Amino acid sequence: MAKPVVARHSVFAAIIRGVAVRQTVMVCVLAVLAYGVLWWMLSEDESRAPEAAMFLTDYSKAQKGTCVRFNGPGEDDLGLTVIDCEGGRAALKIGTVLGNMSGQCPRGEYKVLRDTRHNAALCLLPNARQGDCFELDTEDLQRSVVSKFDCAAPRVNVQVVGVARESCPAEAELGVPYEGMTLCLRRVR
Known part of the structure; x- marks a missing residue:
């Protein structure tokens, strides 16, 4: 009976790690885009x-x-x-x-x-x-x-x-x- 619980636990852990990695990547991409837009707006013509x-x-x-x-x-x-x-x-x-x-x-x-x-x-x-x-x-x-x-x-x-x-x-x-x-x-x- 212990095997099905461990298997379900490792599946949930993998899903959570995948979501965390995607969120981290998304935050980095948004930060770079925000920096680029800010630089463009503040730079001279x-x-x-x-x-x-x-x-x-x-x-x-x-x-x-x-x-x-x-x-x-x-x-x-x-x-x-x-x-x-x-x-x-x-x-x-x-x-x-x-x-x-x-x-x-x-x-x-x-x-x-x-x-x-x-x-x-x-x-x-x-x-x-x-x-x-x-x-x-x-x-x-x-x-x-x-x-x-x-x-x-x-x-x-x-x-x-x-x-x-x-x-x-x-x-x-x-x-x-x-x-x-x-x-x-x-x-x-």
């Missing part, structure tokens, strides 16, 4: 629309006025991605494309990136409008990491008070010249 973002590998094909961001964690030669200039992450804009690496940027404090494979260079400037806030080294823009932030961010050190053709308004503490314009800044911290 340029990262959701791959057709709008283009990886720039040949600097000679870049276009003046387009905005770019670095692909790596810092500003190294991991490459650039062309992005929408209206996006919050668009801190740098292509001011001039040089047809060879030894070319010189026009008048101004440009950040210069050289492409040795295609013998080209980019002259980058901040993608700035009045009211934008940045973290940048105003003494050495070439070596500075240029990052655009919300003005309340603790890393912000300058705010754009104007983009002028010639001279800056009185509230500007310094002017950073570029060809055809001057970026007028005031120190925040």
Whole structure:
């Protein structure tokens, strides 16, 4: 008589283990899906629309006025991605494309990136409008990491008070010249 009870007990145990495994798998799948949806909702528009973002590998094909961001964690030669200039992450804009690496940027404090494979260079400037806030080294823009932030961010050190053709308004503490314009800044911290 003990054998039928043991057999029924092992069948019930197997059923319970199967249900527990299916529930665990289902919870994991739902967690991954929830994370993906949350990431998609909180990410910026340029990262959701791959057709709008283009990886720039040949600097000679870049276009003046387009905005770019670095692909790596810092500003190294991991490459650039062309992005929408209206996006919050668009801190740098292509001011001039040089047809060879030894070319010189026009008048101004440009950040210069050289492409040795295609013998080209980019002259980058901040993608700035009045009211934008940045973290940048105003003494050495070439070596500075240029990052655009919300003005309340603790890393912000300058705010754009104007983009002028010639001279800056009185509230500007310094002017950073570029060809055809001057970026007028005031120190925040």
